[in-house]
Amino acid sequence: MGTLRGTGRRALIGALTVLLAVGVSAGSAAAQVPTNDDFNHPRPVPRSIVNGTGYYDNIDATAQTCEPVHAQRRGGSSVWFKLIGRATRDRVFVNTLGADFDSLLAVYYGGQICHVLPIASNDNCPGISGGSSCLSFVALPNTNYRIAVDGLNGAEGQFHFKVRRVVL
Numbered sequence: 001m002g003t004l005r006g007t008g009r010r011a012l013i014g015a016l017t018v019l020l021a022v023g024v025s026a027g028s029a030a031a032q033v034p035t036n037d038d039f040n041h042p043r044p045v046p047r048s049i050v051n052g053t054g055y056y057d058n059i060d061a062t063a064q065t066c067e068p069v070h071a072q073r074r075g076g077s078s079v080w081f082k083l084i085g086r087a088t089r090d091r092v093f094v095n096t097l098g099a100d101f102d103s104l105l106a107v108y109y110g111g112q113i114c115h116v117l118p119i120a121s122n123d124n125c126p127g128i129s130g131g132s133s134c135l136s137f138v139a140l141p142n143t144n145y146r147i148a149v150d151g152l153n154g155a156e157g158q159f160h161f162k163v164r165r166v167v168l
């Protein structure tokens with residue numbers, strides 16, 4: 001029950017965040033949809049990134065036709081990253097710890113959203129409150145992967161996207 005109560009609270013905070021964002025942007029140009037909203041326009045994670053963190057948001061992001069259901073949960077506000085493969089076989093650790101909304105995280109192989117192969121996914125990182133996500137998977141040499149960060153039931157907000165690669 002504590003989980004449900006926590007989720008509701010986060011949803012309310014998410015709603016307030018959206019209202020604030022709308023208020024701030026009123027009178028200026030229309031709010032910007034994240035540039036990595038679509039599967040075909042992912043934010044690249046270059047092969048030079050072995051241990052890196054970026055700060056992003058999924059505010060006003062949308063779901064696409066054919067989009068997989070990430071982590072077996074209803075989403076609706078996904079953004080995409082493209083992990084560029086290295087020459088080595090790596091274990092890749094990805095997380096959104098500290099996100100200010102209840103995130104979903106999922107990794108896929110394939111270049112067409114209607115025909116991707118699920119590799120790994122996570123809703124809530126074990127032992128962490130707040131609904132942030134974490135996972136790891138084995139990345140094959142010279143192979144690219146798409147990684148989705150979505151919000152549970154369309155939740156939106158800001159998140160750290162952390163990637164760490166360890167050679168196997």
Ligand SMILES: [Ca+2]
Nearest residue numbers: 037062078079
């Ligand atoms: Ca999207």
Ligand SMILES: [Ca+2]
Nearest residue numbers: 102103123131
């Ligand atoms: Ca979650």
